[in-house]
Amino acid sequence: DAKTTQPPSMDCAEGRAANLPCNHSTISGNEYVYWYRQIHSQGPQYIIHGLKNNETNEMASLIITEDRKSSTLILPHATLRDTAVYYCIVKSAGNKLTFGGGTRVLVKP
């Protein structure tokens, strides 16, 4: 599975949009981009995933570049409860989820 690169940390103001970048320049054609987050002392929580089209659900939006070498997770109106570590993972069906270091997001009032 392709490796991903994320910034180790970022701050965000409460009520503003949080844009979390992820680079996956070695992604292959059958690999999906998944985003999870982990709030302190809880299990990883699935947020969203996509192949090449942009996706939106009740939690977030996922924007994947046309060449699929990078993506951005958008939390449209960050709240204090969105403070967590966010993981960007690339994998194909039947393969394992491999977690990297993620981005530690701190939402500030």
Add this chain to the structure above:
Amino acid sequence: DAGVIQSPRHEVTEMGQEVTLRCKPISGHNSLFWYRQTMMRGLELLIYFNNNVPIDDSGMPEDRFSAKMPNASFSTLKIQPSEPRDSAVYFCASITDRDSNQPQHFGDGTRLSIL
């Protein structure tokens, strides 16, 4: 809908004791995964099952660790004998089918402390 259920939530025991962690996957899911999370190594996959059969146990650290899935609704991860370096949070996750692109869903984990 009930999510992945793990028990116990916390376990503290002395080294040398046997430890058994339990997991109930989401009903209808036929693949189950065990992960371990530590500060040093992050989240690592230990083993996963498909249709109750172990598929990949390459992440199991050593023979002291064993996992079973006797039926579709229950799995155990056992450590015998336990050591202080086994202290970690252990997560279980399940998915509808390992060949699906649907996401894995995680339990809230078991925080294990070996004294």
